[in-house]
Amino acid sequence: MRVVHTVDDLRSALPALPGRTLVPTMGNLHTGHLALVERARQTGGPVVASVFVNRLQFGPNEDFDRYPRTLQRDAEQLEGAGCDLLFAPDEAQMYPRPQTWRVLPDPALAGVLDGAARPGHFEGVATVVLKLFQLVQPACAVFGKKDYQQLLLVRDMVRQFALPIDIIGLDTVRDIDGLALSSRNAYLDPVQRAHAPQLQAALRRLADAASCCADPSLLAERERDEMQAMVAQGWVPDYLSVRRRADLQPPRAEDLGARGRLVVLGAARLGGTRLIDNVEC
Numbered sequence: 001m002r003v004v005h006t007v008d009d010l011r012s013a014l015p016a017l018p019g020r021t022l023v024p025t026m027g028n029l030h031t032g033h034l035a036l037v038e039r040a041r042q043t044g045g046p047v048v049a050s051v052f053v054n055r056l057q058f059g060p061n062e063d064f065d066r067y068p069r070t071l072q073r074d075a076e077q078l079e080g081a082g083c084d085l086l087f088a089p090d091e092a093q094m095y096p097r098p099q100t101w102r103v104l105p106d107p108a109l110a111g112v113l114d115g116a117a118r119p120g121h122f123e124g125v126a127t128v129v130l131k132l133f134q135l136v137q138p139a140c141a142v143f144g145k146k147d148y149q150q151l152l153l154v155r156d157m158v159r160q161f162a163l164p165i166d167i168i169g170l171d172t173v174r175d176i177d178g179l180a181l182s183s184r185n186a187y188l189d190p191v192q193r194a195h196a197p198q199l200q201a202a203l204r205r206l207a208d209a210a211s212c213c214a215d216p217s218l219l220a221e222r223e224r225d226e227m228q229a230m231v232a233q234g235w236v237p238d239y240l241s242v243r244r245r246a247d248l249q250p251p252r253a254e255d256l257g258a259r260g261r262l263v264v265l266g267a268a269r270l271g272g273t274r275l276i277d278n279v280e281c
Helices: 007-016 031-041 071-081 121-136 148-160 183-187 190-195 198-212 216-232
Strands: 002-004 021-025 047-051 085-087 140-144 166-170 235-244 262-270 273-280
Touching (some): 002 007, 021 031, 031 047, 031 140, 031 166, 047 071, 047 121, 071 085, 140 148, 148 262, 183 273, 198 216, 216 235
Parallel strands (some): 002 085, 021 047, 021 140, 047 085, 140 166
Antiparallel strands (some): 262 273
């Protein structure tokens, strides 16, 4: 595997990698990231991974400064997973001057759920992803479904800008107790780690409720009940919500009980760690 740190070196390396698939990451890799690489290899082309902690998608009081940087270990894992090229730029390479031009996502999709809880987050995500697409010019790109709203946003951006890129979503990789793998799980102390699967359990209860409920107002009550139960367990939830998969809007009566239409999404803080997850139903 070749490792490049500059845009010039990336552009020099890309002609030898036609039909490439991109796996964009912020590093501190775990098994879930390596599953993205494995899925990328299944496309049959070379695999290009990126490691870049993107300042633009962090809020002023979020964990940009303490986000783990583990590039040497990341590179070793990527090479072992069969990655062909790693692009690991610093901020001066990605943003040689202030990034005053930004991508403004559709607020109907980016202004709800995580977009409401983290203002400006998806603007930063869309901007860096579009820039990576322009730099790498992949045929395909692989994203995890754990960041469900992000995946929908990227797909919508690709459609609206007519980018010739196939966006592949990969199911969330979980630990044995159901916790979605995340780089931020490392922030959890042992007691918090033991409680962390409670988030997925709450989402699964809501998914069960959505499958047998015909009244959106009753389902909204169940959402509030689950939020209150999480607060009682020591969590600080941002949202637990049943939404339509297609557009992340609240379900209508005809959506309830129909399999394949809905997804339950949640975000909550446990101590100082913010966890997100989702369950399709």
